Every structure is written in structure tokens, then in C-alpha cells.
Amino acid sequence: MEPGAAPQPNSTVLDSKVPDGPIADLWENHKFSMNLVNPSNKRKFEVIVVGTGLAGASAAATLGELGYRVKAFTFHDSPRRAHSIAAQGGINAAKNYPNDGDSVHRLFYDTVKGGDYRSREANVHRLAEVSVNIIDQATAQGVPFARDYGGLLDNRSFGGAQVSRTFYARGQTGQQLLLGAYSALMRQVAAGTVELHNRSELLDVVLKDGRACGIVTRDLVSGEVTPHSAHAVVLATGGYGNVYFLSTNAMMCNVTAAWRAHRRGALFANPCYTQIHPTCIPASDDFQSKLTLMSESLRNDGRIWVPSGAGDARSAADIPEAERDYYLERKYPAFGNLVPRDVASRNAKTVVDAGHGVGPLNNGVFLDFAVAIERDGHDAIAARYGNLFDMYQRITGENPYTSPMRIYPASHYTMGGLWVDYHLMTNVPGLYAVGEANFSDHGANRLGASALMQGLADGYFVLPYTIGDDLAGLLGDPVVPTNDPVFTAAVAGVEDETSRWLSTNGSRSVDHFHRELGRIVWDNIGMARTETGLRSALSDIPALRDEFHNDVRVLGSADTLNQSLEKAGRVADFFDLAELMARDALEREESCGGHFREEHQTAEGEAQRDDDNFSHVAAWEWNGSDTPQTRHIEELTFDNVALSQRSYK
Amino acid sequence: MSDIISVTVKVWRQDGPDSSGGFETHPQQISTDASFLEMLDLLNEQLNDRGEEPIVFESDCREGICGTCGVMINGRAHGPQKATATCQLHMREFADGDEIVIEPFRAAGFPVIRDLAVDRSPLDHIIESGGYISVGSGAAPDANLTPVPRDAAEQAFDAAACIGCGACVAACPNSAAQLFTSAKVGHMALLPQGQPERWSRTESMVEVMESYFGSCTNHGECHEACPKEISLDFIAYLNRDYVKAKVKNRALSGQR
Ligand SMILES: Cc1cc2nc3c(=O)[nH]c(=O)nc-3n(C[C@H](O)[C@H](O)[C@H](O)COP(=O)(O)OP(=O)(O)OC[C@H]3O[C@@H](n4cnc5c(N)ncnc54)[C@H](O)[C@@H]3O)c2cc1C
Ligand code: SF4
Ligand code: FES
Numbered sequence: 089m090e091p092g093a094a095p096q097p098n099s100t101v102l103d104s105k106v107p108d109g110p111i112a113d114l115w116e117n118h119k120f121s122m123n124l125v126n127p128s129n130k131r132k133f134e135v136i137v138v139g140t141g142l143a144g145a146s147a148a149a150t151l152g153e154l155g156y157r158v159k160a161f162t163f164h165d166s167p168r169r170a171h172s173i174a175a176q177g178g179i180n181a182a183k184n185y186p187n188d189g190d191s192v193h194r195l196f197y198d199t200v201k202g203g204d205y206r207s208r209e210a211n212v213h214r215l216a217e218v219s220v221n222i223i224d225q226a227t228a229q230g231v232p233f234a235r236d237y238g239g240l241l242d243n244r245s246f247g248g249a250q251v252s253r254t255f256y257a258r259g260q261t262g263q264q265l266l267l268g269a270y271s272a273l274m275r276q277v278a279a280g281t282v283e284l285h286n287r288s289e290l291l292d293v294v295l296k297d298g299r300a301c302g303i304v305t306r307d308l309v310s311g312e313v314t315p316h317s318a319h320a321v322v323l324a325t326g327g328y329g330n331v332y333f334l335s336t337n338a339m340m341c342n343v344t345a346a347w348r349a350h351r352r353g354a355l356f357a358n359p360c361y362t363q364i365h366p367t368c369i370p371a372s373d374d375f376q377s378k379l380t381l382m383s384e385s386l387r388n389d390g391r392i393w394v395p396s397g398a399g400d401a402r403s404a405a406d407i408p409e410a411e412r413d414y415y416l417e418r419k420y421p422a423f424g425n426l427v428p429r430d431v432a433s434r435n436a437k438t439v440v441d442a443g444h445g446v447g448p449l450n451n452g453v454f455l456d457f458a459v460a461i462e463r464d465g466h467d468a469i470a471a472r473y474g475n476l477f478d479m480y481q482r483i484t485g486e487n488p489y490t491s492p493m494r495i496y497p498a499s500h501y502t503m504g505g506l507w508v509d510y511h512l513m514t515n516v517p518g519l520y521a522v523g524e525a526n527f528s529d530h531g532a533n534r535l536g537a538s539a540l541m542q543g544l545a546d547g548y549f550v551l552p553y554t555i556g557d558d559l560a561g562l563l564g565d566p567v568v569p570t571n572d573p574v575f576t577a578a579v580a581g582v583e584d585e586t587s588r589w590l591s592t593n594g595s596r597s598v599d600h601f602h603r604e605l606g607r608i609v610w611d612n613i614g615m616a617r618t619e620t621g622l623r624s625a626l627s628d629i630p631a632l633r634d635e636f637h638n639d640v641r642v643l644g645s646a647d648t649l650n651q652s653l654e655k656a657g658r659v660a661d662f663f664d665l666a667e668l669m670a671r672d673a674l675e676r677e678e679s680c681g682g683h684f685r686e687e688h689q690t691a692e693g694e695a696q697r698d699d700d701n702f703s704h705v706a707a708w709e710w711n712g713s714d715t716p717q718t719r720h721i722e723e724l725t726f727d728n729v730a731l732s733q734r735s736y737k
Numbered sequence: 738m739s740d741i742i743s744v745t746v747k748v749w750r751q752d753g754p755d756s757s758g759g760f761e762t763h764p765q766q767i768s769t770d771a772s773f774l775e776m777l778d779l780l781n782e783q784l785n786d787r788g789e790e791p792i793v794f795e796s797d798c799r800e801g802i803c804g805t806c807g808v809m810i811n812g813r814a815h816g817p818q819k820a821t822a823t824c825q826l827h828m829r830e831f832a833d834g835d836e837i838v839i840e841p842f843r844a845a846g847f848p849v850i851r852d853l854a855v856d857r858s859p860l861d862h863i864i865e866s867g868g869y870i871s872v873g874s875g876a877a878p879d880a881n882l883t884p885v886p887r888d889a890a891e892q893a894f895d896a897a898a899c900i901g902c903g904a905c906v907a908a909c910p911n912s913a914a915q916l917f918t919s920a921k922v923g924h925m926a927l928l929p930q931g932q933p934e935r936w937s938r939t940e941s942m943v944e945v946m947e948s949y950f951g952s953c954t955n956h957g958e959c960h961e962a963c964p965k966e967i968s969l970d971f972i973a974y975l976n977r978d979y980v981k982a983k984v985k986n987r988a989l990s991g992q993r
Contacts, residue, residue, distance in 0.1 A: 150874040165795070166861050168901055169803045185881065221875065228877035230870045230930050232894040239884030257894065263802055264897060271869035278865045286858065309850055338797040372739070372770045375779050378799050448739070482821070485739075485770070485829055548874045597785045599778070643790045648753060649851040651793060652785070 102355070102707055102722040105509040106210040111728050112193075115214040118510075119553055123560035130155035133559050134567055136303055136318040138290045138345055140167030142262070142540060143523025144324030145269035146547025152276030154552060159316060160273065160282050161305060163289040163340065163654075168270045171326055171338040172543065175262025176383055178246055178254035179540040181219040186243050190251040192216045198249065199538060200729045202428075203503075203531020204681035204697065206361070206705070209728055210510060211528050218549040219541050223255055225548055229268035233257050247384055247536030248426055254537045259383065259475055265540055269547070288314075291585070291657065292578045293321060293349045293519065294568075300519035301568040304578045306586070308654060311647035313582050315575035317567040319559055320518045322551065323349060324543075327502035327524035329362065331662045331669070332614070333606020335499035336368055336381040342658040343665050346506050346525050354514040355707035355720060357507035357527035359665060360673035363534055363682045364615050365500035366432035369483055369493075370452040379498040380483055382455075383476055384536055387425045387432070389460040389469065390493065392416050394453050398443030404454055404492050415439055423736040430533055430615075430682055430695070431736060433497035437615045440496070452494035461489065497615060501539060503530045503682065504672075507707040507722070511554035512546060515707075520555065522546035527705070532681025586646045589656040594639030598655040601636040602662065608632065609666050613673055618686045622674040629670065633663040668708055668717060675719060678702045692737070699731055739770040742833040746780060748792055749840045754848050754856075760838075769829035773816065774799065774806065776828055777839075793852035799824040801964055804900035807907070808853045809840040814904035814962035822902060822964040842907035846914065846949040857903045859949035860917060866945040867938035868921045870930050889927050896924040898965045905959035905967070911951035916959040918946045919975035920967045926978060936982040943979050 107118050125133065133156050137148040140162040148160040164170060182195040195216040200207055223241070227233060233255050234242040246254035257264040276282040285305065292304040294315065302317035325345035329335040350356045367382045393414045395407050415435060417424045425432075436453050445451050461469050466489060470477070477488045484494070506514050506521035508528055513520050523543040530538065568574065612625035636659070644650045679688040679695035680702070688696045705722040746765050751758030763783075767776045774796050781791035796806040801822040808823055810816030815823045818830055831837065839853065847855040885893075897920070905916035922939050925931030931938075953972060960969050 146874070153873045164797070165805070165857060166901065168861075169797055169805050171798070171803075173803045174798045174800055183880070221877070224877040224880045225872070225874060227880035228870065228872040228930055230893070230897075230925050230928050232890050232897050232924070232928070233880075235885055235887045235890045237887055239886050239890075240881050260802065260898065263900075264894075267897065271864065272872075272874075274861065274865040275869040275871060286861075338803065339799060340797050373768055375768070375771055375775050377772070377775050377778055380800060482825060482827065483772075485827070552874065595786075597782055599782065641785060641788075643785060643788065649793055649854060652791060 099718055100720050102507070102515070102705075102720055103509070104208055104210075104722055105511065106208070107510070111209060111213050114210055115217055122553060122557035125556045125560050125563070127155055129563060131157055132563065133157065134159065134318040135320050135322065135555065136161070136316060137322045137324060138303065139170070139324035139326060139523070139525070140164070140270070140273065141170030141172035141324060141326055141523060142266055142269055142543035143525070143547045144322070145170070145266065145273045146544050147322055147324060147522055147551050148282050149269060149272035149276050150548050150552045151555070152279065152281035155281065158276070158282040159285065159318065161285045161288045161290060161303070163287060163308060165287055167273055167284065167286070168267060170266060171341050172266045172540070173263045174338060175540055176259045176381065177385070178244065178256035178261045178537040179222065179265065180246070180253050180535070180537045181223045181255060181541065182216050182253060183220050183223055185241060186252045188251045190253045194251065195219060195253065197729055199529065199535060200531070200726070202533055202535040204533050204695070204734070205531065205699070205703070205726060205729070205731050206680050206724065207529055207531030208724060209726060214550065215529050215542055215545050218545045221549055222541060222544045226265055226268050229272060231257060231264045231268045248428060249535070262540060265544065269544070289654065290325070290345045291348065291582045293352045294574050294578045295352055295516065296568045296572065296574045299517045302570070302575065304575070304582050306582060309649050311650070313579050315570040315579055317570050317575070319562055319565070319567060320520065320555055322520040322522060322555070323506065323525050324522045324547065325525045327505065328662070328665060329499045329502050331606070331666055332499040332610050333603050334371060334376060334379050334610070336365060336379055337499070339378060342661065344658050344661045346521070347661040347665060349506060349514065349516070349519060351710050352516065353710065354516050354519060355507040355709055356504070356668065357705050357707040358504040358532070358672065359669045359708070360613065360676060360683050361503035361532050361681060362499060363429065363501040363503060364433045364497045366429055366436060366497045367455065367495045368498035369480065370447060370496035371449065372484070380479070381498070381500065382480060382493070382495060384429070386455060386473060386476060386493075389472070390425065390455040390457050391459060392425050392453055392455055394439045394444035394446060400444070404446070404456070413439070413444070420736045427736045430684065434615050434684060436497055447494045452496045454492035455495045456492035457488065458492070499610075501534055503527065503532060503534055507705065511557065512551050513554070513558065518558070520551060522551055532683055585657060586653065589640070589642040589653055590644070590646060592638070592640050592642065594641045596639055596641060598640055598642065598652050598659050601632065601640060602655070602659045604632055605629070605659070605663060605666060609669065613666070613669050616684050616686050617673050619674065622670050625670040626667065626674070629663060629667045636660070636663065671716070672706055672708065676702055676706065690733075694735065697733070739768045741766055741768055742828065742831065744831055744834070745836045747836060747838045748853070750792065750852055751849050753851060758849070767828050769827070771828045772799070772824065773810070773826040773828060774824050793854050795854050796824050801825040802900060804902035807842055807902045807904055809842060809907065811838050814842060814907040815902075815964055820964055820966050822900070842903055844903070844906045844912035845951065846906060846912055847903060860901055860903060860914065862949070863914065863918055863942055863945050864921060867934065867941040868925070870925060871934060883929050885929060893924050893927040896920045896927070896967065896971055899967055900965060902964060904962040904964065906950060908958040908962035909951070910956055910958065911954060913953040913959075914946050914950040915953035915972045915975065916963060916967055918942055919971035922975050922978065923971040926974070935978070936985045939975070939978045939982040940986050943975070
């Protein structure tokens with residue numbers, strides 16, 4: 089379909105199943121109206137939870153506590169290793185402990201606005217409501233949040249928020265929250281309510297008569313392919329930021345679980361909504377395997393600049409003040425270096441593309457602390473950022489106290505994901521998605537410290553209620569036996585795929601293709617997108633994909649730990665996802681949040697939304713490998729937040 | 738600034754838990770800007786190009802926080818740099834001409850799965866036996882109901898910073914897991930929320946630990962290898978609590 093054209097004939101408008109009523113009472117009232125499963129009946133239900141990050145561990149633990157029989161799966165060697173562990177900055181909650189004017193409504197409002205008015209109001213409000221319970225829960229589990237001298241919890245303002253609502257545990261908030269959820273999970277493993285399957289990778293989702301009835305996994309050590317059945321399947325498998333190859337995500341993050349669900353009929357929503365974080369350490373060479381995030385807080389004291397002259401290769405110290413361009417301060421006098429993530433990222437790209445990039449590969453901008461050090465002293469800056477400066481020095485070998493840091497944007501988070509309704513159920517009955525794997529709460533841009541909140545809200549406080557409403561209707565139904573033809577066919581499919589990789593016998597490694605794919609995606613579906621770029625991606629991606637399928641070399645066998653084999657399937661799914669990202673970006677003829685179409689900007693170069701035509705979610709339906717997906721929509725209405733244009737001048 | 742150095746990599750290859758293993762030697766030219774694991778990535782790329790199976794090694798975050806990585810480098814768990822996980826080590830720590838011997842973490846409790854990958858699941862079993870505070874979702878009181886002295890919270894954090902990498906076990910001449918276990922026991926024993934289960938937790942975690950790992954004889958190698966510099970004081974604290982737990986648990990169950 090041509091961009092901007094009317095929806096295709098078979099495209100439908102999706103029902104989010106948000107109940108009617110005033111938003112502030114919606115969730116409370118809905119909890120009362122949902123069906124319950126009687127405590128003694130819960131053990132009659134089996135639930136599969138895939139993923140043990142914040143969302144999956146909290147969901148599996150809570151479902152186990154309630155009495156459901158849970159099977160939890162992770163491809164990691166331990167649930168504690170999930171990517172959630174790497175989150176640094178903190179977690180938002182509307183506790184209003186600092187008494188600075190925060191409230192559930194304000195967190196709701198900020199999240200809808202921060203998402204550039206592309207999220208579902210009812211979900212966001214619920215998220216803000218339960219945010220307070222998360223902090224209570226985590227504290228009771230022993231999460232050592234930062235405290236003040238009175239022994240009470242400390243808060244800070246994060247990512248430009250006007251209130252201090254971010255709870256944190258040094259620079260390791262994700263680690264501590266995940267260890268809390270992991271300990272709750274292990275308690276249920278000990279209690280026998282959760283059966284844990286480590287080093288098991290989901291490779292297919294199985295449906296019977298249109299309903300999810302189980303999954304197929306591959307044991308990464310023995311290679312054994314096994315069917316598992318259940319009354320419901322929950323995917324908590326994280327985001328797809330590694331489609332760019334280089335990202336701040338952990339090496340193993342991938343889209344395979346969500347994508348295999350998509351191929352079985354689950355709609356994939358807003359794939360083009362990706363977040364590029366402005367402050368990461370630039371790549372140092374072609375062998376770079378991943379990028380490291382430098383906390384956003386550095387922008388509070390660091391000044392961002394590039395040499396005024398293009399191609400200036402002098403070291404920072406040799407460039408006089410008059411020949412430096414502090415471009416954010418120049419263009420955004422009000423917000424300066426503290427403009428939102430997407431604006432900071434895009435501006436860095438603009439100056440680097442124009443030849444002002446710094447560093448050996450000319451691929452960064454300076455983040456300079458000289459003024460702050462002179463003003464506050466070396467020790468004050470060390471107290472604020474010492475850990476980060478050490479980390480920077482460890483990676484680059486350069487001392488940020490004496491020469492400016494070099495930073496550049498990198499892929500960080502993905503707002504898109506499996507489409508879910510108010511119950512967090514996909515359009516496939518019995519199949520749920522929680523955490524970063526779903527598309528739900530962040531619209532076109534996620535605010536800092538809100539992903540941890542969403543993952544834990546979904547897992548501890550939302551899914552455990554909503555899943556009961558659906559399961560209650562299945563009482564007495566047995567699970568589909570794993571010798572049913574739907575399972576045997578799925579197992580055979582996975583085994584075929586495995587042997588196909590091993591027999592391709594091409595010449596290049598899986599990583600080689602992943603890196604090449606990442607380049608195309610970064611260049612064309614990254615910080616700024618154009619129709620021309622997206623169209624070229626739509627021809628380059630399938631061409632490289634063909635090459636990948638014919639020329640990839642995966643050595644070894646299927647019955648041992650074989651990391652190339654694992655990666656082959658994941659990269660294959662990234663290829664398909666990348667193509668859909670390009671189509672989604674092409675058809676969304678507007679700019680919003682992380683999706684910036686150069687054709688759609690204000691006179692000042694800011695993102696220009698088109699609320700009349702694009703105030704909707706795009707959710708794509710798989711039509712088989714040879715037919716393009718169908719774009720369905722969910723209309724978004726804003727009854728509680730007034731739409732406005734963001735401005736940071 | 739980056740330089741290219743030549744090193745000789747002697748790396749352990751082993752097909753499976755029951756196969757016998759051996760060293761393979763590969764000369765490598767590498768930029769000092771590369772991380773240690775990127776050096777192995779490149780080596781794997783070359784092996785794959787030559788039709789040889791890549792070396793299995795594990796990593797995920799590559800930021801020193803997930804605990805997935807970990808190998809012995811020249812006989813030291815996580816290699817030469819202090820307070821640094823394998824993934825954070827960079828080639829600028831090595832000199833031109835160096836020989837780098839890479840082996841899996843070796844410990845009775847950590848069987849080799851393949852090449853440099855080992856099975857550290859006993860650490861999960863220790864947590865499963867009591868490394869938690871029993872509070873169901875939704876049952877928690879307001880977080881500020883119980884103030885926690887800042888120092889206690891900070892010390893609890895020092896212990897909770899453990900990444901579960903197992904380097905302490907690999908570095909220990911007895912393959913003991915005291916540092917890991919004491920970190921979790923200490924984290925919870927320092928907080929008011931951890932008190933109700935303090936004694937039962939300590940006793941059961943120690944018992945499960947002893948069923949997998951050797952005994953601690955206070956060498957202190959664990960602390961030297963630990964990427965998070967978990968203090969040996971936590972081991973002393975664990976030992977003290979364990980003795981107390983033995984008495985208290987008996988008293989509590991009325992067998993005095
Ligand atoms: C460097 C960095 C810093 C961040 N800092 C913050 C922050 O300060 N605040 C904030 O709010 N957010 C932050 N985020 C974002 C946040 O960390 C993530 O969005 C969030 O942790 C995702 O949690 P999750 O449970 O959805 O998924 P994950 O933690 O990614 O867990 C995914 C799980 O699924 C499993 N899995 C995946 N696929 C399969 C499969 N096919 N088969 C079996 N298992 C599978 C994995 O093993 C894992 O257990 C940060 C992100 C990054 C990259
Ligand atoms: S105590 Fe240190 S060495 Fe041992 S598992 Fe924890 S972080 Fe690793
Ligand atoms: S890979 Fe995560 S700690 Fe090294």
C-alpha cells in the first residue's frame with residue numbers, strides 16, 4: 089500500500105477491550121468485574137512463562153504464589169542473567185514521598201506526553217496506579233534502594249522530569265530489582281509451584297483451534313527439541329534493539345520468541361518505534377560487539393560540542409573556544425544539553441553527518457566536563473560521576489577528567505512489540521505478552537526509568553489478575569496433549585530448521601550477516617528516516633536475506649552447545665523484522681517520538697505529528713513468508729490528556 | 738591510542754562434559770582497543786572462515802553486571818585486572834608478545850559443558866534453598882513504614898552487588914562457595930525485612946552449599962578474584978550467623 093493511502097480492504101480496527109468508565113476508577117472497577125479462579129482450582133491450570141527478566145520472573149513468581157502450576161523458561165543459564173540486570177538509572181513510581189507535587193495523574197500525564205501521544209490512555213493510567221505497589225513489593229523483598237540519612241527512601245529526578253519520582257539502587261537498579269524478582273521466583277521453585285527450565289529456547293508457539301496451547305523449545309546443551317503444553321502462554325522475552333547489531337542491549341537479546349508468535353498469528357505493533365539513546369560510547373572499530381550506555385545524568389554537567397569546522401582533526405585541547413559549536417545550547421537555549429533523548433540523538437547525527445564528528449573514526453561528539461570541574465572542583469565531579477568516568481576510561485583508555493568524553497547515540501530500547509489488549513493478551517486467545525516484548529505503554533517514546541516500572545507492573549500486578557478472567561472459562565478442560573499433531577508438526581518444523589542451518593554450508597558467519605543487516609537498519613531505520621532510505625532498505629534487506637539463507641556457514645552439530653546455530657535462527661528473524669520495521673516506518677507518514685521522518689518536521693526541525701491521520705497503533709498481521717503483512721489499526725483517543733506539540737526552545 | 742599487538746592464545750577445547758580436553762594454540766593480531774571477548778569473537782570469526790568450529794564461551798551484558806562471562810586467564814579467574822569481569826577486560830592490559838592461556842572456571846561444583854562454558858547451576862540451588870524473603874506479591878506494607886539506617890542499607894548493597902559469576906569458587910583452592918553464599922546471607926541479614934527468616938535461611942543455604950562445594954579455609958583468593966570486591970567480612974559474618982543459627986533453630990523447634 090502506498091504511504092498515507094487508505095487502509096487495505098482487509099485491514100480491521102482492533103478492539104483494545106478497555107472497559108467503559110472514568111479513567112481513574114477503570115482498573116479498580118474492572119478488577120471487581122473480572123472472573124476469578126477459586127483458590128483450589130488454580131492448581132488445575134498450567135501456565136507457561138517464557139523469559140525470566142523483570143516481567144517474566146515477577147509474573148511466574150506471582151502466578152506460582154497464587155497456586156497456578158507454572159513452567160518458566162529462559163535461554164540463559166540462570167534466570168538472574170536476563171538483560172533487565174543491566175538497567176542502571178532507576179524506576180519511576182508515583183509515591184510522591186518528596187512531596188513535590190507528583191501524583192498518579194501526573195505520572196500518567198507525563199508518560200502519555202513523553203510517548204508523544206501514541207499510547208493507550210487506559211493502560212498508562214493503570215501503570216501509574218500500580219507503580220506505587222512495586223516499590224513496596226521490592227522493598228519488602230530486600231531490594232536495597234538508596235536511602236536518606238533518616239533511613240527513608242531517596243528519590244531523584246531523571247531524564248528531565250519535573251518531579252523526583254525515580255527510585256534507584258546506586259547505578260544498579262535493574263540488577264537489584266531483578267535479583268528481587270529472581271529470589272521470589274526461586275522461592276516458588278523451591279515450593280514446587282514453578283518448574284524452571286534454564287538454557288531452553290522457545291522456537292515455536294503452538295495453537296490448536298486458534299488458541300495458544302503450548303510451545304516448542306530446544307535445549308541449548310543437549311539440542312533436544314521438546315513440546316510443552318499449557319492452558320495459557322505468557323511471553324516475557326524482552327525487546328528487539330539488537331536488530332541494529334550494535335546496541336546497548338545484552339548480546340543475546342533477540343526477537344525470536346515474539347516473532348515466532350507473530351508467524352503464528354499474533355499481531356506485531358509499531359515495529360518502527362525504537363529508542364536511540366544519546367549518550368553511549370562510540371564504536372572504536374569494526375570488531376565492536378556492543379555499545380555501552382553512559383548514564384543520561386552526565387548531561388546535567390557535561391557540555392556537548394563539536395568543532396565548528398568540518399573535518400577538524402585537532403585534539404579537543406587544541407581547538408580554541410571560538411571554534412567550538414555547542415550546538416544544543418545554540419539551538420535550544422531553554423533546555424540546552426538537557427533536551428529529550430530523541431532530540432539530542434538526532435542533533436548528534438546531524439553534526440556528525442555534516443563532517444564534524446570527533447575521535448579516531450570521526451563518529452562522536454564531545455561531552456565536556458571542563459567547565460563543571462572548574463566550577464565545582466574535581467572532587468565534586470568525581471563524587472557525582474566517578475563510577476561512570478572509571479567505566480569510560482576502562483573502555484576507551486582515555487581520561488575524561490582531562491579530555492572530554494566522546495559519545496554517540498545507540499539503539500537502546502524498543503517501544504514496538506506484540507500487540508496486546510487491556511488484559512495484556514495478544515489477539516491470539518491464551519497468548520499473553522508482558523514487559524518490553526509487548527507494545528503497550530510507552531507510545532512512540534519511552535521515558536527514562538519507566539521500562540522497569542512497566543515490566544514489574546505487568547508481572548506482579550496486572551497479568552496475574554487478567555489471566556484468571558480468561559482461565560476461569562476453561563475450568564475442567566485438559567491441556568492439549570503433547571502428542572497431538574499440532575505439537576508433532578511444530579517439533580518437526582523446528583528440527584527441519586536446525587538441520588537446514590547446518591547443511592547450508594555457505595562461506596560467511598552468522599555474525600557477519602547480522603553486522604551487515606545492522607548497518608542497513610541503522611542507516612535507514614535509525615534516528616532519522618526518509619522515504620528514499622526506507623525504500624532502499626526494503627530492497628537491500630531482502631537481497632541480503634537471500635544471501636544469508638544461501639551463504640551462511642554454521643558448523644558443528646545440533647546435539648551440543650552450538651552458539652552459531654542458536655544465533656542463525658535469531659538473525660533470520662531479525663531479517664524479517666527489519667523488513668517490517670521499514671514498511672511500518674514508511675507507512676507512518678508523520679514524525680512522532682522515536683520515529684522521525686525527515687519529510688515531516690516543523691520549520692524548526694522538530695518532529696511533526698499528524699494526529700488526524702495517524703493517531704493510531706499499527707498492528708501487522710503475518711500472511712506467510714511470501715505475502716506482505718496486513719496493517720491493522722487500533723484507534724487512539726485522548727480524553728484525559730490534551731494533545732500538544734512538544735517544544736524545547 | 739590504539740596499537741596492534743601480537744599475542745599467542747592457548748585456549749582450552751573440550752567437546753563435552755565427559756570428553757577429555759586439551760589446549761589449542763592460535764596466534765592473534767589485535768588492537769589494544771578491543772575487549773578481551775572481542776579478541777575471542779575475532780578468533781572465532783577466523784576459525785569459522787577456516788571451517789573449524791568456533792570456541793564456545795559465554796557472555797551477555799558485556800558490562801560486568803550479568804555474571805554470564807568468566808574464564809581463567811593465565812591462571813586467574815577473570816584475568817589480571819582487579820575488580821574486573823572478563824567482559825570488561827581490554828587488550829590494552831596485555832603486551833606485544835604475551836602468551837594468554839585461557840581455560841574454563843575449574844571447580845568440582847562447575848562441570849565443563851563445552852570448551853570454556855561451565856555449569857554453575859549449583860549457585861541457583863543455594864538461592865533456592867533460602868536466598869529470599871517470603872513476601873507474596875501484594876502483601877507488602879508501605880515501603881517507608883520501616884526505615885532502614887542508611888549504613889545498613891549501604892552495607893546490604895555491598896553484599897547484594899554480587900553478580901553470581903562463580904569466580905570466587907574458581908579461584909578457591911578448595912572450590913568453596915563461601916563468598917557467594919555469604920554475600921546473599923549478609924545482604925538479607927543486614928536488613929530488617931530479612932530478620933524473620935534469618936536463622937532458617939542461613940542454616941539451609943549453608944547446608945545446600947556444602948552439598949556442592951568444598952570447605953572454606955580462609956585463603957582469601959575469592960576476594961582477590963571477585964569482580965565486585967565482595968568483602969571477606971561477609972564470610973566471617975556468615976560463620977558467626979551459622980553457629981548461632983544451629984542453636985537458635987534447635988531452640989525454636991523446641992528441642993533444647
Ligand atoms: C543499558 C540499559 C540500561 C537501562 N536502564 C534502564 C533504567 O534505568 N530504567 C528503566 O526503566 N529501564 C532501563 N532500561 C530498559 C530495561 O532494562 C528493559 O526494558 C527491561 O529490563 C526489559 O525487561 P523484560 O523483562 O521485558 O525483558 P528482559 O530482561 O530482556 O528478559 C528477557 C527474558 O526472556 C528470555 N528469552 C528471550 N527470548 C527467549 C526465547 N526465545 N526462549 C527462551 N527465553 C527467552 C531471556 O532469557 C530473558 O530471561 C535499560 C536498558 C538498557 C539496555
Ligand atoms: S562473590 Fe564475587 S566472585 Fe563470587 S559470585 Fe559473587 S561476584 Fe562473583
Ligand atoms: S558478560 Fe555480563 S558480566 Fe560479563
